[in-house]
Amino acid sequence: MADALADRGGLIPSEFYRRILAVMPIVCVDLMVIDVDGRLLLLQRRREPAKGHWWFPGGRVHLGETRAESASRKLNEECGLGPDHCTITELITADVILSDDQGGLRHAVSTVFRVGMPERAPPLQLDEHSEAAEWRSPAAWLRENLHPFVHRLVAMEIDMNKGVTPDQAGQG
Numbered sequence: 001m002a003d004a005l006a007d008r009g010g011l012i013p014s015e016f017y018r019r020i021l022a023v024m025p026i027v028c029v030d031l032m033v034i035d036v037d038g039r040l041l042l043l044q045r046r047r048e049p050a051k052g053h054w055w056f057p058g059g060r061v062h063l064g065e066t067r068a069e070s071a072s073r074k075l076n077e078e079c080g081l082g083p084d085h086c087t088i089t090e091l092i093t094a095d096v097i098l099s100d101d102q103g104g105l106r107h108a109v110s111t112v113f114r115v116g117m118p119e120r121a122p123p124l125q126l127d128e129h130s131e132a133a134e135w136r137s138p139a140a141w142l143r144e145n146l147h148p149f150v151h152r153l154v155a156m157e158i159d160m161n162k163g164v165t166p167d168q169a170g171q172g
Contacts, residue, residue, distance in 0.1 A: 025107040030058035039135040049098035049106040080125025087116040
């Protein structure tokens with residue numbers, strides 16, 4: 001089985017992967033990307049779980065990859081942003097349990113990293129998982145109907161930066 005996966009670039013066949021998702025959690029990373037002006041990036045999901053919702057860039061950790069390495073990879077894959085000159089800090093690890101459109105559950109154990117960008121981000125290059133991307137202040141995001149997991153982390157960002165100027169917030 002391991003040789004077959006290596007031949008496919010490490011990807012698990014779709015049907016087998018769906019069976020795995022039905023019985024066990026998946027290890028993931030989520031990225032709270034903050035630019036120099038203190039704006040937070042969220043992506044609108046194109047697919048289940050959480051289709052249509054605003055969420056953090058992120059995804060699954062690959063075999064043999066650390067969570068920090070996964071965070072750098074996902075920053076590039078989902079947003080077209082490189083980790084160079086960014087400050088990447090691990091914040092929390094949490095269970096994220098979501099319903100899908102077929103009544104099933106998806107369970108991820110996700111480590112959240114804060115990615116502080118030293119400047120405004122260049123135009124984003126989204127992957128196939130995202131419909132849209134927006135940079136807004138954390139307070140503006142809290143006015144949206146966010147999933148409780150996302151809402152809690154956005155509120156945490158506000159609490160962590162009380163009394164911090166936007167320039168300081170973007171520097172990590």
